[in-house]
Amino acid sequence: MKKSREQWGTKVGFILAAIGSAVGLGNIWRFPYVVYSNGGGAFLIPYFCAIFTAGIPLLILEYGMGHKFRGSTPLAIARANKKWEWLGWWPIISSSIILCYYSMILSWAIKYLTLSFTKGWGADPNKYFYKDFLKLSSSPFEFGGIVVPILIGIILVWAVNWMICYKGIKGGIEKLSKILLPTLLVIMIIIVIRGVTLEGASVGLNKLFTPDWTKVKDPKVWIAAYGQVFFSLSIATGIMMTYASYLPKKTDINNSAFMTAFANCGFEFLSAIGVFAILGFMANSQGVSIDKVVSGGIGLAFIAFPKVFSVMGAWGNVLAVLFFSCLVFAGLTSAVSLVEAISSSIIDKTGWERKKVVSGMSLVGVCISTVFATRAGLYLLDIMDNFINNYGIVVVGLLEAILVGWIIKAKTIRNHTNSISYYKIGKWWEVIIKYITPTILTYMLGKSIITEISKPYGGYKLSSLLAYGWSIILIGIIGAIIISKKPWKQEIKCEEEEVG
Template sequence: MNNEQWGTRAGFILAAVGSAIGLGNIWRFPYVAYENGGGAFLVPYLFALLTAGIPILILEFGIGKKGGGSAPLSWRNLNQKWEWMGWFQVLISFVIITYYSVIIAWALSYTKLSLNLEWGDDTKGFLFGDFLGVTDGVWNMGGLQTHLILPLVIVWSIVFITLYKGIKSGIERVSKFVMPLLIFLFLIITFRGLSLEGAAMGLNHFFTPDWSKVWHYKTWIAAYGQIFFSLSIGYAIMITYASYLPKKSDVNNSAFITALGNSGFELLAGITVFSILGFMAFENNVNISEVAAGGIGLAFVVFPKVINTLPAFNNLFGFLFFGCLVLAGITSAISIMEVVVAAIRDKFNLTRERAVVWVTAVSFSVSLLYATGAGLYFLDIVDHFINSFGILLSGLIQLILFGWFYKLRDIREAGNATSDFRIGAWWEIILKFITPSILLFIYAQNLIGAFREPYEDYPISALLTLGAGSVLLVMAIAWFFTRLSWKHSKSLNKKGVA
């Protein structure tokens, strides 16, 4: 039985914001915005926030609070036939944490490397060669990169200890410490970036609107993809966190605070990243487009180059930047793991401690695959398919089930009864008609794109086995767990109705 609860509302919100603010806010949003119209991108981004981000957050908070348990338990308690959906979301989280933890380990290693700028002048060659030992093809696994084992163990140890201690003493306490620290350190980086010569040029490129891109469907796909990616919706994190709320907790206002806090940090990250890229372009007398990048390339290739070029305090700046990546990643990793731990704990009636031990052991073992010479290939392919097909499919099914086969009004009224402000019928209209239609279009475009040309020119065998295979395996294992009988749980609604 789930007896744990958040100690304070602030603790819950900080944990939810900590889950939302992750690596993607820092290395994904700035480049996505830049590539899709700069300042003009804020139009579809805000529309996606209002029609998908906040409404779905309210829905997932409502599901968790009303369902009263982990994702499978909450879905089953609302409708006995929907347990599979909960396991689908849980297993998506499991897949994500196995490679997300490895990226945090990279950032932890680079935090140490920054003290002596050990990556040298050829930052790209160092990352893919000396550091990751990337092989010449997907199916050439190479050896285990032993220097990654210690940072990976440290990351998993932090996650393990936090979850082992529970909600109040673990997740809430860590969130209350880490989130203010992250904001403080990131503001230092922001002020430093804004003080650099060429910063204004970078900000000009970031904010200058290209209105021609606003009406292109790819811009809207990018906006909705960013909202799903950054707000942790669609893979049961917010459902799980909300299940630990007291019955009289506010969910509407908490959803707005979480979403706006996340978006505020993304905007701050955009300002920070492009002020620094402006400096880089100025120093090398090149256009901003020649230094702008996103994802792993931005964090582990471009930024080390920037750090090398800084006129002073290079080591400190590098330590702060990669330290921020670690902090942002850790809070997200904790939330992703809690989804899996809570589900296993509820299904098999285990103690928290035992569930944490088993889930961590399995997850850590799988994560070692991404620490091999072919690990970067595995990570790229699996991440692309899980995000483009797994999470989007989860979000779409979730909206269809609740919009058309469940009384959304029940969740809305339950939330309104305990919230600072009430949401109206507009919320139901958005979740029933507008957002599902948009997600269906995006999903169709992703499918068409997958058949049109192989992702990043990877071998078809790798895309089918690692990419499509990971999504199908998640579905199959979800079905398997659904078929298993529940161990005794007082929180289990035997009739499977709300």
């Protein structure tokens, strides 16, 4: 007898898990810098356009596909059109690689959380991070041995991933999301309240939100907006389709997509206010302009903020603990969603038990992640993340829009989501999926390739970019095609008729 598919205990549990997947490290360290460097307040125009013309439409697409065809991303796509099954496996392979380097960043965050009680990064956070902690080698090919504290953190992260996903949807992921998401929100609100009351906070906030209207005409700013929305909503990673497949048959899909997008958007703005208020304080205390203390990405989290906390006295310890707790919690909810997307696909394909798949996957994951605990780990992360985000995920999103818009037919998914949703989406959604989203993503992809050819990413040698960048894209495509040729353990058509 065929086992029935697991389900979320409540709709709130699903929404919190989806938001937890979307709210990751990028919301905290990427979004504030993207807003600042792309026109401040003026950036909100392309940002909201991106949410309505790509973010929400693609979320509805992925929720609708997962719910209608009742399967993980590869199974849902295979049920919709068997020839396109490979498109479901490509994001799963990409997510497997993301998960391995994500566990390294989470390992850093855990280490810094322990350091924050005593400000253990010392007087020079820059030197501490690169030399004392990462022991960074001089090139991507110089691995130089394992950095033990990072490896210990990676093992801990995988142990948590295993423990949560081993317990399943209702008993593991839903419970975790119901605890961590509200906690994360409370912590960020405390950081924001303290941040905006610091002397000089207004300097940072004015710089963040003062609009530079000339930037709205710059195509690069629009690409940045679409990139931010795309990456921060966990679209085209295999997660959202899988999560939606665990929903009961009567679920308001359309409203869920809007709620997920706006909750993620709200958290990004909250993070930006907290981050720039604290950077404003730093600029004010050093007597320099805000431009001198602003940084994005890893530099913000592990260098700029520790510098700020070091000059804040006792409040610095409190904010440091809260900030790194935020990073750990946001990272864990995203990591668990990646584990679930990958393990669910393997379970659907092979028919193996969840507990065996999650356990085996966690052991293999620790082994592969060990390469990121070497002294070259940061280089590997930097190159792989750039290529997966700029090429892998964008191409998957583009192909998903083409598949649903032109082959499965957008009307099929729209009719399905409308039949179970209070809020009905109009034909505008079909127009966006068929024309607008593919056009925008093709343009983004073209610009990325032109930039890559004219100026190789990060100043790395071509050999490094081929080894850790382009090869990862190739592995994703070839691996996806090979796996899609393997037979499914179950009859893939049986549920489509039942649901469709």
